[in-house]
Amino acid sequence: MAQVTVTIDGKAYRMACEEGQEDHLSALAVRFDQYVGHLRGQFGEIGDLRLTVMAGIMVMDELSEVEKRLKSLEAEIDNLRQGREAVLSDQMRSEEVVASALCEVTAQIQTIVARLNGRPTPAN
Numbered sequence: 001m002a003q004v005t006v007t008i009d010g011k012a013y014r015m016a017c018e019e020g021q022e023d024h025l026s027a028l029a030v031r032f033d034q035y036v037g038h039l040r041g042q043f044g045e046i047g048d049l050r051l052t053v054m055a056g057i058m059v060m061d062e063l064s065e066v067e068k069r070l071k072s073l074e075a076e077i078d079n080l081r082q083g084r085e086a087v088l089s090d091q092m093r094s095e096e097v098v099a100s101a102l103c104e105v106t107a108q109i110q111t112i113v114a115r116l117n118g119r120p121t122p123a124n
Helices: 022-043 048-116
Strands: 002-008 011-017
Touching (some): 022 048
């Protein structure tokens, strides 16, 4: 396990993390420290524990909003997939209709050519 020292509200904390995650943990600590600093600027000295709890709640509020947005985007993706499948299905049906029409036209042309050449018409 790797170890990282992070600073939150001017206090150093030694934290353990997985190998290779040191920079990520440090970046998270910097972001959390910004929340704490923002709250300290708004409310002054209200106690470390209260300040930390408020910052944690702010982070959780943002996480909740991100989760809502993610669910909304996932639903939108599902709708787009369903729409795409419907369009593809319609396209396949259209292609089948066009192919059938082309076969009929081809047969009619062959019949006309046979008549023009004085031959018996081919069997359909």
